[in-house]
Amino acid sequence: MFKKDLTAGAKSKVKSSVQRGIRAKVLETYPALEPHIDEIMPKKSQVDVVKLPDRVSLYVLDDRPLFYQHMDDPITPHLKIVHQYPHAFKTIRIDRGAIRFVLSGATLMVPGLTSPGGILPDKEEEAKPGDVVAVSAEGKEEVCLIGQLEMGTEEMKAKKKGVAMSAGHYLGDGLWKLDLS
Template sequence: MSLFKSFSPQKGDISSSTAVKSSVQRGMRTKLLEQYPSLAKDDGVLLESIWPKKQGITLVKFSREHVSFLVYKGEALFFQHFDGPYLPTLHLLHKYPFLMPQIQVDRGAIKFLLSGANIMAPGLLTAGGRLPPDEEALPAGTAVAVMAQDKESALSIGVLKEGTQEIRKKGKGIVVDNLHCLGDDLWLACAKEAFKGR
């Protein structure tokens, strides 16, 4: 279920907002490059265009959702739930659509996805759904962009509960945790530039 169904940077939910020391920033950049190989291509040109190395970043923490954000010049770039992987906001993903691996749900799953529901295997396995081929299989725990049949931009960002080969084999159950989707409160906060001044 989406983390951001009752989330507002304006309602005093922020527990801290601090400039990140350069030594800590190096560790964050290294982790991002490991998680998203596309950021590392051409000596990290893509990461440099998103977050220039010589520029500072702010870490904004929300205690209620146990989520923190990397904010650059008032724009939330990535979020992290507890100590999980860094995940891009959908606004960032729409600018850089090949940042993360993609899966696709069929048309019938769209309304459930946009209501914040987790993703069931059948929505990925019907004619309109798509998983990567077995030679490009993704393991459980992989962060993915969730595309939808006949739509151009990602509708959601999630984490695989099972590997893609296992999803194909079993064919049932909840297989992707839907963490951030179009229309949720994080999407609206980013659209309203609610992180400005952070």
């Protein structure tokens, strides 16, 4: 989604009522962020929205990216937020062989998750199609990708092939390099 270098479009202030709505949506989607929401989006702060290409809205606080949203897709945290609070997001892991493809913007394929080195959650923590998940890499500490799943984790374990995630925000992409100052 953000393969090429991005240029920030118009930046505008978000009304306090809309800001409360964004905050509520974030907590509804990521309940584990509840103890940290005041650090991420303090109630009295001014959140701005930056328009990006392809109808993406990026919510920022003091030139620090927080979340982005593509049209009606779920609100998705920027990787810098995921790196600060990694425990707050459902996480799957790719094997070593998939790392270079993911970091070049390729579609995340199921074999990278089901082969040795890849980890999918247990039945109790199953992720469904449409869920936003963080993707860590075998042998690495930081999350390298976040995006919306196209296939549930149980279906991935059964089929062992297909597309897991076609677009997302990864380390080194245009959104990661975006200069908001």
